[in-house]
Amino acid sequence: MTEPAVRLVFEYDGDEVRMLSQQRVELTIPSAGEPAAGWRAELRTAEGGVLDRRGLPWIPLDAEVFAPGVDGEPSVRRVPAERRTGVFTVLVPDLPEADHLALVDDAGGPPETRQVREILRVPLRAES
Amino acid sequence: MTTADGQVLGVTRVVDHGPPAERWNLVILGDGYRANQMTQYAQDAARLCVRLEATRPFDSVWAGLNLYRVDVTSTDSGADDPAACGGPGTTARTYFDASFCNNGARRLLLVNQATALSVAAQRVPQFHAVVVIVNSQVYGGSGGAVATYSLATGAELIALHELGHSAFGLADEYESYLGCGIDTDRDHHPAAEPAEPNVTVNTDRATLKWRSLVAQATPIPTTRNADCTRCDPQPDPLPAATVGLYEGAHYYHCGAFRPQFDCRMRAIDKEFCAVCAQQIRRVLLPFTPAIVPDVREMRRSAAHQRVVAAGLVPRYTGATGPSAWVRSQSPAGGRTVRYGSEVTMQLRSGPIP
Numbered sequence: 001m002t003e004p005a006v007r008l009v010f011e012y013d014g015d016e017v018r019m020l021s022q023q024r025v026e027l028t029i030p031s032a033g034e035p036a037a038g039w040r041a042e043l044r045t046a047e048g049g050v051l052d053r054r055g056l057p058w059i060p061l062d063a064e065v066f067a068p069g070v071d072g073e074p075s076v077r078r079v080p081a082e083r084r085t086g087v088f089t090v091l092v093p094d095l096p097e098a099d100h101l102a103l104v105d106d107a108g109g110p111p112e113t114r115q116v117r118e119i120l121r122v123p124l125r126a127e128s
Numbered sequence: 129m130t131t132a133d134g135q136v137l138g139v140t141r142v143v144d145h146g147p148p149a150e151r152w153n154l155v156i157l158g159d160g161y162r163a164n165q166m167t168q169y170a171q172d173a174a175r176l177c178v179r180l181e182a183t184r185p186f187d188s189v190w191a192g193l194n195l196y197r198v199d200v201t202s203t204d205s206g207a208d209d210p211a212a213c214g215g216p217g218t219t220a221r222t223y224f225d226a227s228f229c230n231n232g233a234r235r236l237l238l239v240n241q242a243t244a245l246s247v248a249a250q251r252v253p254q255f256h257a258v259v260v261i262v263n264s265q266v267y268g269g270s271g272g273a274v275a276t277y278s279l280a281t282g283a284e285l286i287a288l289h290e291l292g293h294s295a296f297g298l299a300d301e302y303e304s305y306l307g308c309g310i311d312t313d314r315d316h317h318p319a320a321e322p323a324e325p326n327v328t329v330n331t332d333r334a335t336l337k338w339r340s341l342v343a344q345a346t347p348i349p350t351t352r353n354a355d356c357t358r359c360d361p362q363p364d365p366l367p368a369a370t371v372g373l374y375e376g377a378h379y380y381h382c383g384a385f386r387p388q389f390d391c392r393m394r395a396i397d398k399e400f401c402a403v404c405a406q407q408i409r410r411v412l413l414p415f416t417p418a419i420v421p422d423v424r425e426m427r428r429s430a431a432h433q434r435v436v437a438a439g440l441v442p443r444y445t446g447a448t449g450p451s452a453w454v455r456s457q458s459p460a461g462g463r464t465v466r467y468g469s470e471v472t473m474q475l476r477s478g479p480i481p
C-alpha cells in the first residue's frame with residue numbers, strides 16, 4: 001500500500017556515523033523481517049516506543065568475494081574489512097507520532113545476555 | 129575518479145508495470161561506459177532485466193517490479209584494476225569510481241556508494257534497490273547498499289545473490305568463511321538461532337522455521353556432516369530440490385542447517401531454494417497488481433487483453449496463477465469496479481489458463 005515514507009542515507013566509518021540526507025517520498029515500503037544481529041534502525045516515539053524496526057544486513061565486518069571457480073580460487077569467500085566503512089539507506093514509514101530514528105548495534109545471542117548499544121539518534125525533520 | 133569524470137544523461141523505465149509508488153523499483157546504473165558506449169550499456173542493462181525475469185521467483189511476481197536504467201557516461205572505459213591485487217595497474221576515470229582490489233581481493237569490485245545512492249534518489253525517488261553494472265571483462269562484484277557486477281560471464285549472478293541479502297533479508301547458506309579446506313575455526317556454529325528465514329540451528333521438526341515446506345517422509349536432519357573440521361563432501365542423498373534440513377550453513381561446517389542441498393545463497397549459479405523463493409515472494413507480493421475475479425467477457429488483441437469485469441479487483445496473493453501471465457493491469461488492485469468496467473492487462477505470450 002502506498003504510504004508516506006522517509007528515506008535516510010547514512011555514511012559510516014568504523015563506529016562514526018553521519019547522516020547524508022533525509023527525504024520524504026510516497027511509495028510502498030517493503031515489510032520488515034525480524035532483524036538479524038548486527039546493526040538495525042529503530043523508528044521511535046519521543047518516549048522511546050519502537051514504531052518500526054529495520055535490519056541493516058549490509059553493514060558487514062567483512063566482504064563477500066566471488067570468483068568464477070577456476071584456478072583453485074574458492075567460488076565464494078569472505079575477507080575481513082580493512083576498515084568498516086560505507087553507506088546505507090533506511091526506509092521507514094512517515095508516522096505523525098515518530099520523533100527520531102535510532103541506530104543500534106545488537107550483539108545477538110540469548111535474550112538474557114543480549115547487549116544492544118545505541119550508536120546514533122537522528123531527529124526526524126518536520127519537512128524535507 | 130569522481131562525478132567530474134562523466135555525466136548523468138537521463139533515466140528510462142525499461143520494465144514498466146505501472147505507478148512507481150505502487151511497485152518495487154530497481155535502479156540500474158552503469159559505470160565505466162564512455163558516451164559512445166551507451167548503446168552497449170543499454171544492451172547490458174537489458175540482459176540484466178531478462179536474467180531477473182527468468183529467475184525464480186521473480187518470474188511469478190514480475191508484474192510487481194519496475195526497472196529503471198539511468199544513463200551515466202564516464203570519461204574512460206572500464207574500472208581501476210590495481211597491480212597490488214595482480215591486476216595490470218590500470219586506472220579509469222569513471223563517474224562512480226569503480227575499482228577492483230578492495231580489502232586485498234581483486235574481485236571485490238566497489239563503487240562510490242554515496243554517489244550511486246544519490247543519483248538513484250534524484251532520478252527515481254521511489255527506488256528500493258540499486259545495481260551498478262561495471263564495464264569491465266574482469267570477473268568481480270560486491271554487495272551492500274549498492275550491488276555491483278562486471279561483464280565477465282556469470283558475474284551478474286553476484287548481484288542476484290547480493291539482492292538476496294540487502295533487499296530480502298536472506299543469510300548466506302555456504303558452510304565456509306575463508307573457503308573450504310582453508311578455515312580452521314569454522315567447526316561448530318554458535319548456539320544462537322539466526323534471525324534470517326533460510327538458516328537455522330534448530331533440528332526439531334515441529335518448530336523448524338520452514339516446517340510447512342518439509343514433507344513428512346523427509347528425514348530431519350536430512351544430512352549430517354561426519355567431520356566437522358571440514359566442509360561436508362557428501363552428495364545430496366535425496367531427489368534434487370527436496371526441502372529438508374541439510375547440515376553446513378551460515379559459515380560453519382556443523383551445527384547450522386540450510387533448507388535445500390543447493391541454493392543461490394550457497395552457490396550463485398544455482399536457483400534460489402524454496403525457502404528463499406518464498407521469502408522473496410513474501411516481500412514482493414504487496415507490490416504485485418491484482419487480478420480480476422469475475423470476468424464476464426474477454427477480447428484479445430496481440431499484446432493486450434481487454435476484460436469486462438465486475439467486483440473488487442483483489443491484490444494477488446498466491447504463489448502461482450494469473451500473475452504468471454499478467455504483466456500489468458489497469459486499474460490496479462484494491463479497487464471496486466462496476467460491471468461493464470474495462471480492465472486492461474498487458475500479457476505475456478501464450479494462452480490464458
Ligand SMILES: [Zn+2]
Pocket residue numbers: 301326387390391392393400401402403404405
Ligand atoms: Zn536458500
